[in-house]
Amino acid sequence: MAGTPTDVANPDRRNFIVLSTMAMAGIGAASAGVALVRTMTPTRDVAGGGTIEVSLDGIAEGSGIVATSGRKKYSVRRRTSAEIEAAVAGDADKLRHQETDAERVQRPEWLVLRLQCPHLGCPPQGTAAGEKRGEFGGFFCPCHNSQFDTSGRIRKGPSPANLPVPKYFFASDEMIVIGKEA
């Protein structure tokens, strides 16, 4: 081939130019890639919302309600004093996922949980008074028989972790907001 540039006067200089050109092109391609992938991230109308207000009015002791935000389900359960005692007593037991009851509630009477079993994502039962609550009186996952205590901690079954506690705060004595902290 005529004029193939093997005989350059200053190869270091050429290598520097070639490498820096390729580096600039690489940076350009990478930035374009980042920008393109960024268009795939959730838009604000999808990601933004997600907070819900739940009225505590009318929830009887020993029962609860399931609140829904988008596709997410939350359990807001009003515990009896016996259930609270059982939960606190459970702190001393050998737990798969060690958490104290005090870490999991803001006010002992109210247990707020994301209803998504850490095993494979089914919604556990046990929020309303009549539902199956399992051996430990808390929650029961019908998919693969995970059983949770009255603090929502895993006691038996395949779930590797406790039912997650979402961000929430008490807007008043009668109202909580789930989805963000105060």
Place this chain on the structure above:
Amino acid sequence: MAGSRSPFKNPLLKGFDERLPVLRAVHHSMTAHAYPKNLNYWWNFGSIAGIMLMVMILTGLFMAMHYKPSVEEDTYGINQAFRSVEHIMRDVKGGMFLRYLHSVGASFFFIAVIFHMFRGMYYGSYKAPREVLWILGCIILILMMGISFLGYSLVWGVMSFAAAEVITQVFTAIPVLGDGILVLLRGGEDVDDALLNRFFALHFLLPFVLAGVVILHILTLQTVGSNNPLGIDLKSKKDTVSFHPYYTFKDIFGLSVFFTIYLAVVAWAPERLAEAINNQPTDYNLPSHIVPEWYLLPFYAILKVFTWDLNLFGLVITGKQLGALAMAGSLGILFLLPWLDTSPVRSGRFRPVFKIFFWGFAVCCVILALVGAQTSGEAFFIPTPFGRLPLGFDGGNGFVWGSTQQWGVLFTGYYFAYFIVILPVLGLFERPKQLPASISEPVLA
């Protein structure tokens, strides 16, 4: 390629290449082919067009992740398709940039291809042995026109609807079968949901078909070799250089200039080349003044200037049929160009008379674009930075001297005459200048 030995020293690359020789194919196409050493900057537009195709496919892919081809209207009377385009513009991160890269990108893809084709026409790149290369290019142009029309419809704005309505109507000019074809295109009697969905499917598919034709175009190029500004065959190794690094870097430079302009338009004037009325969702009424995107204007002009019927010994061809035939013919005749040009000399540089008619043809395309953009019955004018330059006036009694339509007929005539009369005759009578003996010794006389 096949059977050649792996050119790589790195054992990983060498081992892989010996098992799947794609790397050597790339290496081969970059280094092994001899390219003429005198290619000028007009030769940049081929690779620029290729890069633009990649930009369009990438930006289009990421927009398709958000687009909804549905005409269903919300409570404000805005259809889902238009809403999803708004969603891309307003909510998707970087979405406005993404969409403008795509819509402005279509224009710049056409700019690159138009320069590329005119370069080929000036330097005679369509002549033997490059006829197939040229024909594949013509197929690419037609695919691009179709794809851009399909994509424009997807916005489902006022002008999107008008385009879909009018262009699908063109097919009813076909005798007997026309109405059936119309229903098949639209998926019903009217421009509606079915049409939008199949347009989206086709707009997604056809760019990949286009990419396939581009690969054939490049394979043909590597087989017959590049033409060059002198239009003469390569005589010795002294006439050639390898593609890399000479033309990779020349192309990168040209590409940088091109992209600077492209991105400047994306950033500062993204709606400059668009019809503002398409930023309204369609209400299924045709606007009074229908125009396509600028790159389709010359062909739209040829479609619309035929307003009279032709009576061929009792066989009546309607004006609508004439327009449709002429538009199809204006593209079809490009395929015959290699055989219509009878001159043995390729490059226009050595053809003094051809040059005049060639630039006349370029002007002709610009005039036809203006005709396509203006109202048929009114006085024709040329827009300049200082105002309108009128080329017609009102003759009274409703007759216009130099109307858009009349200028359109005149230049439609030139368009076809260039191919059917001028090029065949010119080759027989023109006396070309003396050709140089080779690229490396161009000055002989």
